[in-house]
Amino acid sequence: MADTPAINRRTLLLGGGLAVSAVGAALTLPAQATAAPRPQAPPLVYGTGYWGARPPSAPITMLNHAPTYIVVHHTVNPGNTTDYSLERAFAISRSIQNFHMDSNGWIDSGQQFTISRGGHMTEGRHRSYEAVAGGTQHVMGANVGNHNSEVIGIENEGLYTDVDVTPALWDSLVELVAFIASQYGISPDLIRGHRDFNATACPGDVLYARLPELRDAVAARLGVATARRTEPSLLLRPGDRGENVRLAQTRLRAHGYAVPTDGEFGERTRDAVAEFAASHGLDKPTCLASARADERGFIGPDVWNLLAPQ
Numbered sequence: 001m002a003d004t005p006a007i008n009r010r011t012l013l014l015g016g017g018l019a020v021s022a023v024g025a026a027l028t029l030p031a032q033a034t035a036a037p038r039p040q041a042p043p044l045v046y047g048t049g050y051w052g053a054r055p056p057s058a059p060i061t062m063l064n065h066a067p068t069y070i071v072v073h074h075t076v077n078p079g080n081t082t083d084y085s086l087e088r089a090f091a092i093s094r095s096i097q098n099f100h101m102d103s104n105g106w107i108d109s110g111q112q113f114t115i116s117r118g119g120h121m122t123e124g125r126h127r128s129y130e131a132v133a134g135g136t137q138h139v140m141g142a143n144v145g146n147h148n149s150e151v152i153g154i155e156n157e158g159l160y161t162d163v164d165v166t167p168a169l170w171d172s173l174v175e176l177v178a179f180i181a182s183q184y185g186i187s188p189d190l191i192r193g194h195r196d197f198n199a200t201a202c203p204g205d206v207l208y209a210r211l212p213e214l215r216d217a218v219a220a221r222l223g224v225a226t227a228r229r230t231e232p233s234l235l236l237r238p239g240d241r242g243e244n245v246r247l248a249q250t251r252l253r254a255h256g257y258a259v260p261t262d263g264e265f266g267e268r269t270r271d272a273v274a275e276f277a278a279s280h281g282l283d284k285p286t287c288l289a290s291a292r293a294d295e296r297g298f299i300g301p302d303v304w305n306l307l308a309p310q
């Protein structure tokens with residue numbers, strides 16, 4: 001369905017905080033209330049019409065339930081710009097949508113929201129903001145393989161393998177995640193990184209390591225407690241060594257791959273994992289980062305579970 005000026009206008013008005021009562025009313029009917037969060041002022045999110053989005057190539061799927069998880073991604077390419085302008089945020093939104101539609105063959109942007117390094121927030125897939133503002137429905141995106149009906153994803157512009165996000169991006173991430181969590185009644189414990197689901201380094205080691213801090217910051221805004229510590233997910237990469245690599249190699253051998261069991265994640269192990277993942281349909285990019293980074297042969301939770309003895 002093509003976007004319309006009416007939706008764009010409504011999105012920005014809501015985003016500008018001028019329709020708080022309408023959003024607040026939705027809080028009386030959370031789809032999956034797991035907490036009693038403090039209502040959050042709507043953040044300034046620029047709707048698809050503002051950044052010149054193309055219409056989706058097929059109707060948007062609106063699910064009649066809230067998402068379970070809020071998932072954090074990084075975009076990887078084109079790297080860590082120092083252009084913090086709003087125009088840059090719009091340009092990256094167009095670039096991601098073009099890549100997802102033209103290279104991946106998706107109907108629209110895969111992620112529901114995008115945050116630029118300047119801290120500007122944009123809507124990704126059409127109608128995402130409308131759904132969050134309503135608080136009971138969820139626009140299905142394409143950003144976490146085999147989990148898209150459960151997740152709402154945020155692409156954060158940049159590569160966070162070795163360096164941290166900008167303070168502006170971080171502040172917007174806290175604000176947007178808190179708003180989504182309050183609208184849907186999602187516990188801060190259910191904030192995740194992409195690598196908690198798929199074999200990818202996304203959202204980068206540095207940003208991933210800050211997720212406990214993000215959960216705490218969101219919980220503080222919502223006035224709710226975090227119930228438990230969420231352990232980091234297992235991620236094994238070529239070049240790694242140790243007992244987990246040896247265990248993976250042992251399991252690969254059980255699946256018929258003639259790899260060494262030396263605990264060294266070398267080329268033969270990488271090739272075997274890549275072949276194993278492909279045989280289970282796990283070789284497709286699931287978000288922008290996994291499409292643009294070389295993550296062939298990575299072992300994440302999905303691959304690890306398939307390797308485990310049945």
Ligand SMILES: [Zn+2]
Pocket residue numbers: 072073074143194200202203286287288289290
């Ligand atoms: Zn990702």
